[in-house]
Structures are given as C-alpha cells and as structure tokens.
Amino acid sequence: MNFDFIRRDINAQKAKSQYRQLVCNSAASKGKEIVINGKNYVNFSSNDYLGLNNHLEINKALQEGADKFGVCASSSSLVTGYHYAHQALEDDICQWLNKPKCLLFSSGFSANLALFQALGKSEQSHFYLDKLSHASMIDGAYHSKAIVKRFQHNNIEHLTELLNRSGKYSTGFSNKLVASEGVFSMDGCQAKVVELAQLAKSEQAWLYLDDAHSIGVIGKEGQGSNYFADIDITMATMGKAIGTSGAFLTCSEELYEYLVNFSRHYIYSTAISPAIAWATKKSIELIKKEHWRREKICELSVLFTKLLAENVELVTTESSIHAIIIGDEKKALNVSEQLKKQGIWLTAIRPPTVANNSSRLRVTICASHNDKDIRCLAECINKAIT
Structure with a gap:
C-alpha cells in the first residue's frame, strides 16, 4: 500500500x-x-x-472585542487583517516588557519558526541553542541555512567555548544568535538569564529567549525573563499563563521591519482573532496587578x-x-x-x-x-x- x-x-x-x-x-x-x-x-x-482561563473579566473583554472588531481577522496583517485591537495589544506588550516593537503570531511554534528561518537565510548566521530548547526552536534553526550549534543545558562555560571557537575559525563577520528558554517546559528550571545576557553582549551576539513558560509567572509584574535582563528578542505564548491564544515576538524596530517584510510565517498567515487580542489586553492588565x-x-x-x-x-x-x-x-x-x-x-x-x-x-x-x-x-x- x-x-x-x-x-x-x-x-x-x-x-x-x-x-x-x-x-x-x-x-x-x-x-x-x-x-x-x-x-x-x-x-x-x-x-x-x-488560573486566568475562563476569567469573567477576560470573557467579557472577548465578547466586547467580538462586538467591536469581529471574531475573525479575515486576512493577513499585511492585507486588511491588522485591526486596532492588534495594535493596542502590541502597544501594551511593549510597555509591559519595555520593548520598542512587538509582532503577533498565531502560535509559539509559528513565531519560533518565523524568527529562526528569517534570521537564518544566510550561512553567515550562527545559532547557539540550549540542548533542551523547544522542538519549534530546533526545527526553525535546522530548517534554515544558518550554522547551528547546541550547548549543554544551562552550561555557560560550554556556550562560551562554542562562541570562542566559531570566532577563532571564522574568516568573515558572523551573525550570532544565542537561544534558550526562560523556563524549560519539561523540567521547570530557569535559564541563567543574567549570565546569558552578559555573555551575548560581550560576544556581540543577540540573545533570544522563548518565554512561553515564564511570561506571567516570573517577575514582579509577570514580565518573565525581561524582569532580570534586557533581552534582545523575546517570544512568549498567550495560551498558557496569559489564558488566551496566540503568541508574540518583541524586538528592535529594525528587526520588526525586517520580519514584516521577509518573514513568510507572518506575511502569509491570517492575523490572530481581534477579539482574542482584545481579551489578551485585559488578561495582561490582571497579570500586572494581581x-x-x-x-x-x-x-x-x-x-x-x-x-x-x-x-x-x-x-x-x-x-x-x-x-x-x-x-x-x-x-x-x-x-x-x-x-x-x-x-x-x-x-x-x-x-x-x-x-x-x-x-x-x-x-x-x-x-x-x-x-x-x-x-x-x-x-x-x-x-x-x-
């Protein structure tokens, strides 16, 4: 057969x-x-x-969002699918995490694939992933053209060694991205965020953290890893602690502009539900104060x-x-x-x-x-x- x-x-x-x-x-x-x-x-x-899923105030905001903007975005963000609800949510997330720009995605898996494939379009890109990184990060990295290295779990010394080794044998400028998870999904331990941020800065690399299991739970107002250090790029899902659906990336204005123009996952996907975006605004408000x-x-x-x-x-x-x-x-x-x-x-x-x-x-x-x-x-x- x-x-x-x-x-x-x-x-x-x-x-x-x-x-x-x-x-x-x-x-x-x-x-x-x-x-x-x-x-x-x-x-x-x-x-x-x-415990925010099915929260009365979030449910009320969802209904309000549906009445104002509809349940479905009906198009990709770059056509007619980008609603005021999306823009308002992005602004709230930027303020919450103290970041210049934010992009919304339908899922964390999609956001991770989008980021790694967009930044990995060249063999001059070098990705350094924690050994226990999420499957979507691994898939995104290995389906790109970048050179991919895996460092031992939470082992800063091994990561330093890999970064030094690539610099020693590289004949040209390499674009380096260090990637890890804020909280690792299967054992619950936290990344060494401060050390990773310091090392990335000293090696002129960008630091990317998947904060799916950290956002909302870690930090004084639930800011996740950004509570401890200034993370270059953060991905977080909204279907866990935030209690709604979808995901977001925070980044610099220049990277934002690049992803809007070159990320196939963003360009060719229908935007998330504007009603969900409106409900997520309420959820983040509750997370910050409760x-x-x-x-x-x-x-x-x-x-x-x-x-x-x-x-x-x-x-x-x-x-x-x-x-x-x-x-x-x-x-x-x-x-x-x-x-x-x-x-x-x-x-x-x-x-x-x-x-x-x-x-x-x-x-x-x-x-x-x-x-x-x-x-x-x-x-x-x-x-x-x-």
Missing part, C-alpha cells in the same frame, strides 16, 4: 509505550477541574498557571516539595512546573493511571518529548489549586511510586 511506513511506525510507538492519542475535555474549564469521559479530575497537567497569583504558586510549590517522600525524584525548580522523574515509559504510564483512579489528571511525558529513560510526571501547580489539592496529590504520588 502507499505510505506503508504509517502503520509500521504506529505499531512501533505502541510497542515502545510511546503511543499517543487524543482525550476530549467535555466541559468548559473551571479553574482546576477537567472532565474526561464524564468523570471529574483535578487537573495537574494544565499550563493555565495563573500579584497574589504568583505568590500562591510559590506557596503551594513549597508545600508540594515538602510533602513528597524522599524516594520521589523531583527536579529542583522555582517555576510552576515540577518534574518527577520515573525513567521507564511503562512505569510512568502506570503511575499516571493509578493517579487517575484517585481523581487526579497527571499526564506521563515520554520520549521523544524527553530523553530516553527520563519519562516523567510533569506536575503544574496553578493559582487555581489549594492546599487540599496539593496534599492529596503528594499523598497519591507517594503511594504510587514505591
């Missing part, structure tokens, strides 16, 4: 306990709850870190760490993400199923999302959880992992 590798590869996934399938949440998200096949669970796999949401995540995270048994291998983190390393894929799936029987939804993360023999439970603690939820979660994990 045509494309006979399809069935072969699916069967291989099943044999390796790496098979994936969709599950349908059959009710509107209400904070920490999720409904699968008619059963209620406490959700510890959501990226709704600040500090208690970030404080609650910290308090519950401390409690969770304290309650886990000594034999539970927890990755140290200061974010919303808490990775419990299981190792074997089958065992990770088994623990996840045990927790479901106790009314806890906690997805097992397996290769290729993470490295072989590092399957894990990715616990996300959100502002919508409470002490009782955390105590129940810790107790059930301790029983399931023996």
